[in-house]
Amino acid sequence: MSRDVLIRPLLTEKSNKLVEKQRKYTFIVDKKANKVEVKKAIEEMYAVTVAEVSTLIAPTKVKRRYTKKGIIQGRTVSVKKAIITLAEGDINFYDDDTQS
16 A cells, blocks of 8 residues: 555543443544545554444634734644454453553
């Protein structure tokens, strides 16, 4: 594969609640990646079985800061997120890395 599909896991309060309650993991992925590519990348990297993949594109937002020199305005970056649901028999793969 010429490009990297997975960029990084997304670790926020909301994504941690999804892990605890529903066994769903959130990743930032390449914007051009589709669900099949994301599923293959997760299964290869973590050696787990993926049951479901949901994707969403978070749009850009306008951000403003008020400073002494005036208003500074810019935009955040648009990112694509993938929410992965593991199959029933698989374990929590975030905890496996920290036990060693």
